[in-house]
Amino acid sequence: MIEFKGVQKTYPDGTVAIKNFNLEIKEGELLTLIGPSGCGKTTTMKMINRLVEPTAGDIYINGKQLKEYNIHELRWNIGYVLQQIALFPHMTVEENIAVVPEMKKWKKKEIHDRAKELMQMVGMEPSIYMKKKPSELSGGQQQRVGVIRALAADPQILLMDEPFSALDPISREGLQKDIRKLQKQIKKTIVFVTHDIDEATALGDRICLMNAGEIIQVDTPQKLILEPRDSFVRNFIGDKKSPWQTAVDIVASQTVSRILTQTAYEEGNFDSEQAYILSSDDGQVLCAVEHGKQQNVMEIPNDMNVLEAVSVFENTGTSILPVTKNNELIGTLTQQELLTYLASKTEVKNGVVTQ
Template identity: 65%
Template sequence: MITFKDVTKTYPDGTTALKDVNFDVREGELLALIGPSGCGKTTTMKMINRLIEPTEGLIEIHNKDIKEYNIHELRWNIGYVLQEIALFPHMTIEENIAVVPEMKKWKKKDLSARIDELMHMVGLDPDKHRKRKPSELSGGQQQRVGVIRALAADPEIILMDEPFSALDPISREQLQKDIRSLQQEIKKTIVFVTHDMDEALALGDRICLMKEGEIVQLDTPQNLVLNPVNSFVEDFIGSRKTPWQTAVDVIMEQSGDAVYSVDDYESGRVPTHGMFHLRKSDGTNGGAVIDGRREVVPELDNGMVLKDAVALFEKHKYDSLPVVRGNKLIGTLSYKDIVLFLKSQSKEEEV
């Protein structure tokens, strides 16, 4: 959907912020851009809505050069969430949310319904909060308004520039969970800049790790953790707080060895002993089979951290559980997988 082709950015003082960068952002995915300060991640993101122009190279959206789009229409179709939140202090919450839809000449009835829909979506009561000013909301509530303001005109693309870094840890963790849930519902194409590897691992469908204006590794969270391409990636990942905060999809089993189709089960083409999981024809979770008996077992959201997954395993006593993204079955995780991963991390810390 978004394509960078040989993109370079050199400033008048000779500083090169990006060097021949090539990558794609797939439709409906959340791509996290991460790296040390000055690595080029924010420059990369700001090029998508033409806040910064490349010196060389081409950026496309839907296979069309972004310079061929009317710049106002381009930006109206790209939501933007900033670290500073940047709500208009003199406007009410509903007025802040309405800015872009009003520019696009939305009907008042449609806009009012959209404001209610979005506020409900992020847990803000419209009757209670619509007429309030930003100063009457907490930092976390203001950031929620910043997110839904970016969504108000239903853009295809959302750019998020370290949106949670100024929040306290509790608010930040809750907003990360909210974004994961929201993305499963709205399925927007999101480019998310962060300096926090835990945040990138928790949110990103893929992660683009940058250094000195170049891409070092662009990969899934699982491959980034388990197959770092060099020592820089290893060191950067190693700065994570604790392996207990690793998302389950980083270490889940993706091969499908423990997954059969519902058709196979109904036709008797499955083992009669042990535990395995079922996938329906539409890709959704079809439950589990334990020693030939079909059961409904708890699901692990792909962004759930290992600490919470272990608590679920201890509560329900199953050997393995299905991992889902949205309503799709994407893998399985066993208690043994968690133990082996934590053991491997402990050995690395001892070295």
């Protein structure tokens, strides 16, 4: 849908903003662009609607080079939302929304219906807000109007440059939900710039992480978190790994207290209320002992993750598993330890589990 091929941008003063940019953004995709300040995010966006011209390489929309489009048609077909929404202060909300549809010569009734429909979509009651001026709206409401103004003439592409960064966390979350909902309903291709990795992962089908004019990694949020390409990516995204992805040796007790040697077992030298892993005197795993009875177990390697360990527990039916490293018994993992660990890593905000 939008394709960058070998794109470079050097500003007239010699600043190299984009070095070598190759990227394909798919139709209906929400791609978040993220990276440190000055890495070239805004420049990338502005090249899509030709507010900035590349110094080398080409950009295509639907297979056609940008240069081949009539510039006005191109811009009408691309909604653009900026960090500081610049609504026209002397116009009402409805008039602001109507700007591009009017240029496109839509009929009055059509424009009015469209404005009403979009306002309802973002939860602003048209009968209350349609005739208000921007100064009579809250920051979050102005931002919403900015978003729907960009959508009014039904553009195929929506560019959003840090549209929510001036907002408080609650309005921000609300608007993120709106964008997700809008994208599902109207299937726009959206390029969304943000500084905030949580926003990037919450919104993006894919995340494009940039640094110093280059793409470092483009992947789904999950892949970026689980398989960061290098230490830059790892540092940028921080510790976003889900507790389910933690290796079991972090959770397991690596003390020998739950390992029962054969000799101790035969001598009855253990607490029959507890679960143990029975090992031969030379450290080989034999079985589990629960309520004094022997049961088969499966060994789990130390790098297995918590999610996989849960399914091993389901399959074996024991409440304790032996953890091995290079086939050597290094500790034990109990169901209780897993539960305690997961509970400690789970955040509950307003009754909603967030991790």
